[in-house]
Amino acid sequence: MAHLYLIAQLAGRAVAIDSDQVESVVDIGEVTQVPLASQHVRGLAALRSRVVTVVDTHSALGLASSEQARRAVITHVEGHHYALLVDALDDVAPFELLPLGGGVTLDTAWQRAGRGIVERDGEPILAIDLAELVPGYSATLN
Amino acid sequence: MDDLIQEFIAETRETLEALSGEIVAWEAHPEDRARLDAIFRFVHTVKGSCGFLDLPRLGRLSHAAEDVLAQVREGGRAPDRPLVNAVLAVVDRIGELVEAIDSGTSLPDHGDELLIAALAEGAEEIAQATLPGLQRAPARSVRLGVDLLDRMMSGMSDMVLARNELARRLRGGDIDPTIEAALERLSLTVGEMRDTVTRTRMQKIDALFSALPRMVRDTAAGLNKSVLLHIEGSDVELDREMIEMMRDPLVHIIRNSIDHGIEAPAERRAAGKRESGRLTVSARQSGNQIIIEIADDGRGIDTGKLIQKLVANGRDEARLRALSERGKLDLVFEPGLSSKDEVSEVSGRGVGMDIVRASIEQIGGRVDLDSQPGKGLRLAIHVPLTLSIISAIVVGVGNQRFAISRQAIEEIVTERSEAIRLDVLGGTPIATVRDRRMPLIDLSALLGIARQDKREGQMLAIVSVGEGSYALAVDTVLDNEELVIKPASPAVMTTGVYAGQTLPDSGLPMLMLDCAGMANVAGLDFNRSAHRDYEEEVVVEEAPGLPALMFCDLDGVRRAVPLAAVDRVEQVEGHSVRFAAGRFRVTIDGRILPLAAQGEIEGRDRLNVLRLKDGANEVSYAIDEALDIILLPEDIVPAREPGPIAGVALIDGEQVELLDILWVFDEHADRDADEVAPLCLIAGDKDGWMASFVRPLLETAGYRVVTQLPPGETPAVVLSADAAPAELAATAPVVRLRSRRAASGAGDDSVYRYDRAGLLSALEARMAGKGR
Numbered sequence: 001m002a003h004l005y006l007i008a009q010l011a012g013r014a015v016a017i018d019s020d021q022v023e024s025v026v027d028i029g030e031v032t033q034v035p036l037a038s039q040h041v042r043g044l045a046a047l048r049s050r051v052v053t054v055v056d057t058h059s060a061l062g063l064a065s066s067e068q069a070r071r072a073v074i075t076h077v078e079g080h081h082y083a084l085l086v087d088a089l090d091d092v093a094p095f096e097l098l099p100l101g102g103g104v105t106l107d108t109a110w111q112r113a114g115r116g117i118v119e120r121d122g123e124p125i126l127a128i129d130l131a132e133l134v135p136g137y138s139a140t141l142n
Numbered sequence: 143m144d145d146l147i148q149e150f151i152a153e154t155r156e157t158l159e160a161l162s163g164e165i166v167a168w169e170a171h172p173e174d175r176a177r178l179d180a181i182f183r184f185v186h187t188v189k190g191s192c193g194f195l196d197l198p199r200l201g202r203l204s205h206a207a208e209d210v211l212a213q214v215r216e217g218g219r220a221p222d223r224p225l226v227n228a229v230l231a232v233v234d235r236i237g238e239l240v241e242a243i244d245s246g247t248s249l250p251d252h253g254d255e256l257l258i259a260a261l262a263e264g265a266e267e268i269a270q271a272t273l274p275g276l277q278r279a280p281a282r283s284v285r286l287g288v289d290l291l292d293r294m295m296s297g298m299s300d301m302v303l304a305r306n307e308l309a310r311r312l313r314g315g316d317i318d319p320t321i322e323a324a325l326e327r328l329s330l331t332v333g334e335m336r337d338t339v340t341r342t343r344m345q346k347i348d349a350l351f352s353a354l355p356r357m358v359r360d361t362a363a364g365l366n367k368s369v370l371l372h373i374e375g376s377d378v379e380l381d382r383e384m385i386e387m388m389r390d391p392l393v394h395i396i397r398n399s400i401d402h403g404i405e406a407p408a409e410r411r412a413a414g415k416r417e418s419g420r421l422t423v424s425a426r427q428s429g430n431q432i433i434i435e436i437a438d439d440g441r442g443i444d445t446g447k448l449i450q451k452l453v454a455n456g457r458d459e460a461r462l463r464a465l466s467e468r469g470k471l472d473l474v475f476e477p478g479l480s481s482k483d484e485v486s487e488v489s490g491r492g493v494g495m496d497i498v499r500a501s502i503e504q505i506g507g508r509v510d511l512d513s514q515p516g517k518g519l520r521l522a523i524h525v526p527l528t529l530s531i532i533s534a535i536v537v538g539v540g541n542q543r544f545a546i547s548r549q550a551i552e553e554i555v556t557e558r559s560e561a562i563r564l565d566v567l568g569g570t571p572i573a574t575v576r577d578r579r580m581p582l583i584d585l586s587a588l589l590g591i592a593r594q595d596k597r598e599g600q601m602l603a604i605v606s607v608g609e610g611s612y613a614l615a616v617d618t619v620l621d622n623e624e625l626v627i628k629p630a631s632p633a634v635m636t637t638g639v640y641a642g643q644t645l646p647d648s649g650l651p652m653l654m655l656d657c658a659g660m661a662n663v664a665g666l667d668f669n670r671s672a673h674r675d676y677e678e679e680v681v682v683e684e685a686p687g688l689p690a691l692m693f694c695d696l697d698g699v700r701r702a703v704p705l706a707a708v709d710r711v712e713q714v715e716g717h718s719v720r721f722a723a724g725r726f727r728v729t730i731d732g733r734i735l736p737l738a739a740q741g742e743i744e745g746r747d748r749l750n751v752l753r754l755k756d757g758a759n760e761v762s763y764a765i766d767e768a769l770d771i772i773l774l775p776e777d778i779v780p781a782r783e784p785g786p787i788a789g790v791a792l793i794d795g796e797q798v799e800l801l802d803i804l805w806v807f808d809e810h811a812d813r814d815a816d817e818v819a820p821l822c823l824i825a826g827d828k829d830g831w832m833a834s835f836v837r838p839l840l841e842t843a844g845y846r847v848v849t850q851l852p853p854g855e856t857p858a859v860v861l862s863a864d865a866a867p868a869e870l871a872a873t874a875p876v877v878r879l880r881s882r883r884a885a886s887g888a889g890d891d892s893v894y895r896y897d898r899a900g901l902l903s904a905l906e907a908r909m910a911g912k913g914r
Contacts, residue, residue, distance in 0.1 A: 032651045033542060035589035036637040036663075044634070044643060044651035049299030051643045051651040053631040080631040136633030 002094035005118055007125060008073065009088040011063050016095065016118045016127040023074040028054055028083055039065075040135040045083060047074065052081040060133045062109035075130045082134050095119065097127055145352055150191050151244045152285055157184055158237050165230055172221035181229065182211040188236055199254060200239055206258040207232040219263060228260040288383055291342050298339045303649045305332050340626065343383075347425045347434075348376035350385050350392060354423060357393065361400045368407060368417060369400055374424035377732070380432055384525060388434070391498045395436050395521055396421070398495070403440030403519050413516065415439065427549060431524045439518040443511070445470040452476060471511045475499045526629075526641075534625045534654065536646075537603065538618040540591040545625055545644060545654040552604040552611060554619055561771070562602065573602060573613035576689070576771070580604070583664045584615045585655075588639070593617060607658045612666055614657075623647075627654050638663050688774045692798060693752070694766040696741025702772065702791070703763075703801040709755040711768050716747045719764075725810075728762050738810040739764040740786060754803065759811040763801070774800070819846045820858035820909060823874070832861065832879070836901070843902055859909050875908035877901070 004019035031043035031054055042054040052074060058066040072083035095118035100106075106114045106126070113128040161184055168177040185207045192201035207229055213219045235257055242249040305328060312325060351373050362369040380388075404410075404419030411417060422437045445467070452473060453459045462473070477496040499509050507525035534545040535554070555562055555575060563574040564582065571582040582602075586593045602613045627642040630653070634640055641656035689705040718729040719737060721744075726737040728751060737743070737751070743764055752763045778789040778800060786809075788802035822845040824832045837847045840861075851857065860876045878892035879901070893904045 030650055032653070033591075034634050034637070034640075034653065035542075035591055036639055037634050038636075041633050044630075044653070046303070046645055046649055046651050049296040049303070049645060051628065051630075051645050053633060055633075078632075080629075082631065134631075134633070136631060136636055 002096050004092060005095045005127065006073070006092050007090040007120065008086040009090065010086050010128075011058055011061060011066075012087070014090065014120075014123075014125045016125045017073060017130055018115075018127065019092065021075050021130045023076055023081070025071065025073055025089060026083065027070050028072050028085070038135045042085065047081070047083065050081055052083045054083045054085065055134060057084050057086065057133055060135060061113075073130065075134075077131045077134050082130075084130055084133055091120075093120070145349070147195055147243065148283070150195055151240055152283065154188060154191075154236070154240045156285070157187070158233075158240075161233070165233060169226055169230065172223075172226050178211065178214060178221070181233065182208065182215060185211065185233070185236075197243070200236060203232050203236055203239075203254060203257065206261050210261045225261070228257065231257050231260065288343075291382075294339055295343060298336050299645060301332055302336060302647055305329060306647060306649055343381055344379045345382045345385050346376060347378045347380050347385065347432075350380075350388055351376050351423060351425075354396065358396065358400065358421060361397055362404075362419075365401060366406065367400060367404055367419065369404055369419045369421050372420065372422045374422065375426050378425040378427055378432060380525075387501065388523070388525065391501050391523070392423075392434065392436070394495075394498050395523075396423070399436060399438040399440065399519065399521075403438045403442070405441055431526055434523045434525070435520060436523075437518060437520040442515040442517060442519050443471060443474060443513040444515065445473070445513075448473045471513055474511065475509075534623055534627075534644075535603070535619060536621040536623055536652070537585070537601070537616040538620050539586045539589065539616050540593055542591055543620065543652055544585075545623070545627075545646075545652055546603065546605070546614075546657065547641070547654070548622070550605050550607065550657040552606050554601060554603050557600045557602055557615070575602070575604060575613065578611075580610070581612045581664075581666050582615060583612055583660060583666070585660075586615075586617070588660060588664055605657045607661050610666075612661060614660070625652075625654070690772055690774045690800070691752070692769045692772050692793070693750075694769055696739055696743065696764055696766055698741070698766070699799060700769070700796065701787075701799045701801050702774065702793070703752065703754070704774070704803060705771060707754050707756065707803045709753040709760070712751050712753060714749050714751050716745075716749060719743055719749060726764075728764075730762065735760055735762045736810045736812055737762045737764055738786075738806050754806065756803070756807055756811075759807055761806055761810045763806060772798075819844055821846045821848065821855060822905070823851055823857035823860045824849045825860050825862040832863065836861065836879075836895070839898060839901070840905075843905075845905075859905050861905070877904050877908055 005016040006019055006022050006025075007014055007016055009015075026047060028045045031045050033043045034041050034053075040056055040060040042056045044051050045054050046052075054072065056065050056069075058064060058069070066085065066087070069085040069087060071087070071089065072085050074081060074083050076082075097116045097118060099116055100114065101117070105111070110126065110128075113130075113132040115127045115129050117124045118127050119125070161180060164177050164180045168174060168181060171177070185204045189201060189204040189208055192198070192204060210219070210225065210229065214221050214225070219225065235254070239249055309325060309329070312321065354373065355371055358369055358371045399421055400419070404421070405413065405415075407417040410419065420439045423435070424437075425432060425434045427433075448470065449459065449462045452462060462470070465473075474495050477494060502509055502523055502525070507523055510522040510524065512520040512522070533548040535548050535551055536543055536545055538544075557564065561576045565572055565574070571584065573580055573582040585591075600615045600617060601619045602615055603619070604611055605614050623646055625644040625646060627644050629635070630640055630643040634643070634653070638659045639656055641654045641659070644652050644654060646652050690702040691705050691708050691711075692700060692702045695701050712730060714728055714730060720727055720729075722734075726739065726743055727734050728737040728749075729735075730751070730753070735753070738761055741764075743749070749764050750767055752765055752768075754761050754763055772793055775791055775793070778791045780789040781787045781802070784802075784805065786802055786805055788800045788805070790797050790799050792798075822840055824837070824847060833849055840847050845858075848857075857874045860874050862876055862878050879895040880892040881895055883894050891904075893900050895901075
């Protein structure tokens with residue numbers, strides 16, 4: 001069954017995000033640092049009247065932190081709002097979620113978040129679960 | 143109670159409106175089960191509320207309709223036309239009665255019996271008769287979903303941000319004064335709106351407490367017990383949602399207290415307690431929390447019995463017995479437990495303390511127990527303030543700002559002050575503030591923030607965290623703001639040093655520091671040093687001099703007042719000071735306090751006021767401004783005449799007058815006839831002479847005067863015209879009055895009845911004699 005997915009660029013790769021998880025897409029302004037918090041937490045940002053926790057997705061995926069990323073996907077996990085930084089946004093379109101396929105093993109960082117693939121014009125794109133990238137929620141990220 | 147009735151009216155009205163469609167539909171298709179259920183639920187709800195609200199007429203009507211509808215639901219009766227009509231007539235009458243209650247008019251009740259009779263099987267079909275002359279009172283309140291309030295709140299915050307943005311852009315260039323004035327007005331309105339909107343979410347905890355007296359009365363009466371309820375702190379404000387969440391746990395705890403805690407009157411008598419139990423429910427704000435305390439003077443928790451019960455349920459006895467006292471008490475929260483032998487009607491409903499605790503923990507709170515077997519149970523519910531507005535101090539470290547709850551801060555001093563000393567003991571920094579030694583936490587080091595400049599002049603906030611205090615070094619103290627604190631995400635909270643997050647007017651999120659959490663993270667341990675602290679304090683007391691607050695008085699003179707007498711210094715608006723009932727009085731925190739001053743009070747916009755307390759009495763004293771805390775030297779030159787000034791002391795080479803606290807209290811404290819006043823019994827006053835002439839004299843002298851002894855009290859002194867009855871003379875000293883001027887002999891210790899001074903001194907002398 002086709003479902004709406006948001007195609008974004010994350011750490012140089014295209015990923016598909018279930019649109020049910022996406023509340024909005026914004027450009028993050030000034031960020032308030034949170035000393036002592038996990039390195040995956042970039043800080044706090046005001047999104048209109050809401051305060052969101054900005055997550056450095058690169059760092060959460062175990063990659064080098066992306067200092068200049070500004071664009072973020074807002075998601076809602078367990079009563080809190082998070083802004084997950086992404087490099088760029090490509091597209092929103094309906095896709096069908098397919099299994100990864102036999103024998104395909106993702107490397108450690110992506111393995112947790114990967115849910116399957118969607119196919120865009122023959123190109124396979126990894127579908128990810130945003131909640132798995134949220135520190136303090138995902139069991140392996142602290 | 144009125145609130146409950148209003149709520150009932152609003153609810154019934156709303157359901158009726160929603161139901162009107164259903165009723166019409168049911169009339170057309172009486173066999174429609176869903177419609178029938180809706181109407182049944184309505185009358186059932188009305189019946190339930192009526193029993194509680196004591197509305198017998200509505201109760202009777204709804205009860206009758208419920209019975210009939212129940213029969214229809216069970217298939218006992220067919221919903222034929224007469225029945226449908228009769229039910230609809232009852233529903234209409236319920237609506238009319240509700241309107242009548244709301245508008246305060248009365249409705250003739252002769253029709254009710256007819257309506258009820260029409261419900262019976264085989265009754266005549268009745269004609270729908272609406273009563274004329276009914277006026278619907280205009281509704282003064284609307285019911286809103288919290289969702290809508292939330293949206294309003296977030297819209298409001300957006301508006302504030304937009305205003306700030308606009309102001310920032312305008313500041314850039316030259317602007318027309320008229321635009322500036324318009325912006326000013328906008329800012330003002332936005333500010334006011336924000337306050338109002340914020341307040342829509344807040345509610346006084348009174349909303350939770352107001353239903354308690356009735357509930358306690360009913361519960362106690364149902365158990366044949368008598369309970370005196372005392373409520374404190376009704377004006378503490380809490381988030382609406384929080385109040386709703388607290389309602390059930392609170393009701394349950396209070397029911398438990400009355401049912402299980404407070405003993406039956408006979409048992410209480412046997413235990414030497416007053417027959418009626420005492421139940422105190424109080425709310426207060428403490429740091430980042432609201433504490434709701436429920437204390438009774440009942441039998442407390444019998445941990446032995448608890449353990450027996452759990453063992454009977456199949457638990458390992460040895461393990462339970464091995465628990466600490468605290469651990470045993472906590473067994474109350476085990477599921478499936480009723481500490482009473484028989485399950486009673488009141489609290490034995492299968493809802494245990496485990497559910498209560500779970501629902502409090504769900505809103506981020508906790509429950510503390512303090513049980514004294516035989517004496518009572520004190521149960522404290524701590525709920526976080528995170529949803530509420532709290533007054534906070536904004537501090538700066540490096541280029542970051544943090545909020546600290548104002549409640550937690552004892553005082554703020556600058557490091558440069560002479561009264562402050564910073565040292566390093568081993569590797570641990572400590573601060574000494576006016577001979578008080580305490581650990582020092584450097585916020586920049588704790589959080590790993592680089593300080594902006596290394597110049598001297600940090601500020602120290604003295605923070606109190608329950609068990610002790612510590613000094614928190616920050617770069618700057620910026621502001622004092624009212625903030626709406628919300629819980630931060632788990633990733634932020636796991637650091638343990640934050641209490642929540644907030645969005646101040648600047649539009650940049652800010653974190654609120656958790657003072658107890660910081661002490662934890664910094665590894666401060668107050669328990670270990672508590673004992674030594676005490677010894678240290680004793681030494682401190684021997685230090686020469688008494689700490690005093692130096693201030694500039696209204697007449698421009700520098701004066702000092704002993705610090706111990708000052709409860710706090712507060713700023714009040716000029717208009718809260720009035721010359722009323724013969725003296726200046728000031729309104730603070732919804733109370734009227736006598737206001738003493740030396741100098742001109744009137745004509746000021748704002749006043750600084752010292753609140754002086756001596757235990758029972760409170761007097762305020764208007765000053766110009768507080769200057770410093772000083773140590774009074776031992777040598778004080780006494781004043782020549784008694785008056786507001788006790789004397790003068792030399793401080794830093796300057797003469798400083800010392801305020802005479804005793805004089806201020808004597809002159810200004812409101813005298814009230816409370817229980818502390820000695821009781822004077824007038825006995826043997828046959829002609830009423832003493833009651834009419836002596837009584838006023840005694841009352842102005844501070845006695846409570848009675849002519850009949852209230853049960854359970856003993857007089858401090860008895861005033862009598864002739865020899866007092868022997869049983870009184872045994873319990874209290876007696877002063878006799880004589881009507882002749884001369885004493886009848888050497889052994890006559892009576893007082894001539896027109897000798898005012900003699901009478902008062904005789905009363906005092908006898909009372910003092912008894913005390914010895």
